[in-house]
Amino acid sequence: MTRWLLTGGAGYIGAHVARALLDSGRGVVVLDDLSTGVRSRVPEGAAFVEASVLDTDAVRAALTSYDVSGVIHLAAKKAVGESVEQPLLYYRENVGGMVSLLDAMALADVSNLVYSSSAAVYGDPAWSPISEDTPCAPLSPYGETKLIGEWMVRDQARARGMSWVSLRYFNVAGAGSPDLGDTSANNLIPMVFDALDRGERPQVFGTDYPTPDGSCIRDYIHVVDLASAHVASAQLCEGGDAAAVFNVGRGIGASVWEVMAAVSEVVGRDVDAEAVGRRPGDPPELVAMVDRIRADLGWSASHDLHDMVASAWPARPNPV
Ligand code: WQD
Numbered sequence: 001m002t003r004w005l006l007t008g009g010a011g012y013i014g015a016h017v018a019r020a021l022l023d024s025g026r027g028v029v030v031l032d033d034l035s036t037g038v039r040s041r042v043p044e045g046a047a048f049v050e051a052s053v054l055d056t057d058a059v060r061a062a063l064t065s066y067d068v069s070g071v072i073h074l075a076a077k078k079a080v081g082e083s084v085e086q087p088l089l090y091y092r093e094n095v096g097g098m099v100s101l102l103d104a105m106a107l108a109d110v111s112n113l114v115y116s117s118s119a120a121v122y123g124d125p126a127w128s129p130i131s132e133d134t135p136c137a138p139l140s141p142y143g144e145t146k147l148i149g150e151w152m153v154r155d156q157a158r159a160r161g162m163s164w165v166s167l168r169y170f171n172v173a174g175a176g177s178p179d180l181g182d183t184s185a186n187n188l189i190p191m192v193f194d195a196l197d198r199g200e201r202p203q204v205f206g207t208d209y210p211t212p213d214g215s216c217i218r219d220y221i222h223v224v225d226l227a228s229a230h231v232a233s234a235q236l237c238e239g240g241d242a243a244a245v246f247n248v249g250r251g252i253g254a255s256v257w258e259v260m261a262a263v264s265e266v267v268g269r270d271v272d273a274e275a276v277g278r279r280p281g282d283p284p285e286l287v288a289m290v291d292r293i294r295a296d297l298g299w300s301a302s303h304d305l306h307d308m309v310a311s312a313w314p315a316r317p318n319p320v
Contacts, residue, residue, distance in 0.1 A: 006018055012183070022046065028043075076146075095148050120138055122137070167229060169248050
């Protein structure tokens with residue numbers, strides 16, 4: 001049995017990846033400092049190490065003592081606005097975290113790595129759908145640290161030989177079960193639910209974009225599909241000599257108004273969303289080109305927007 005270390009494995013996405021890895025027959029060691037992760041999300045059957053990725057000795061010890069063959073690195077700060085206000089926090093945690101992890105991997109002689117990157121590396125690209133070869137021009141320190149992380153993996157792989165995959169997530173949503181929802185309320189669907197639970201009208205940020213209905217278009221991807229992309233990536237790494245960057249999306253755009261319609265359908269009433277002004281820095285359209293991941297990994301998403309909203313609704317933090 002191969003065993004994978006999952007940094008950030010007690011987070012929203014990590015909890016789903018941990019289960020998918022266990023279901024694939026792999027062993028799992030979750031390493032998480034519980035700064036935003038939750039211990040109860042770590043599944044039975046996974047080992048747990050409470051430590052920060054910045055603690056190189058602790059990561060190295062976990063890799064060695066559990067005889068780990070690869071790492072899935074999710075642990076990171078991920079709030080775009082916060083990264084603008086506190087860039088050094090993002091450089092310390094995301095870039096420093098990657099230095100520490102790659103050091104620990106070299107010391108423990110572990111060379112398989114799946115890295116959690118983001119569509120934020122593209123910034124506001126001139127074309128949509130976006131291929132992996134589109135020039136990267138991130139618009140926030142968050143996106144910059146994710147792109148730097150990709151470079152670090154690539155460079156370390158050239159220097160010492162690694163088998164690696166970087167996954168550029170688009171807009172992740174949904175839940176695999178009611179106890180595994182996204183509790184952070186930083187993104188559209190959790191924010192809509194939060195407004196509804198407080199008896200307020202959800203807001204549409206900007207209705208004058210150059211899109212068919214005037215609201216922004218994103219490529220929403222179910223967290224369960226995202227988790228299976230990690231398992232397929234781990235498998236590719238295990239085969240040796242992987243060096244790949246993949247978009248992880250559906251290749252299908254949905255506008256904010258379309259998300260509001262999906263929520264209305266799920267909750268059984270019109271959510272009566274309110275059009276408000278644009279949020280600064282939002283690109284009009286971000287949709288993934290998914291040909292590469294389909295061809296090279298044999299992976300494609302199987303859940304649609306309705307599945308995401310319907311699974312996220314009972315999984316929201318404080319259902320009323
Ligand atoms: C989606 C759309 C909003 C809330 C960010 C990061 C990205 C990734 C995911 C990863 C936008 C609109 C939102 C609301 C709205 N992060 N919106 N009303 O901005 O596409 O991507 O999160 O770790 O890197 O940039 O996601 O969910 O914030 O917004 O109209 O109450 O919904 O303007 O068009 P975004 P989001």
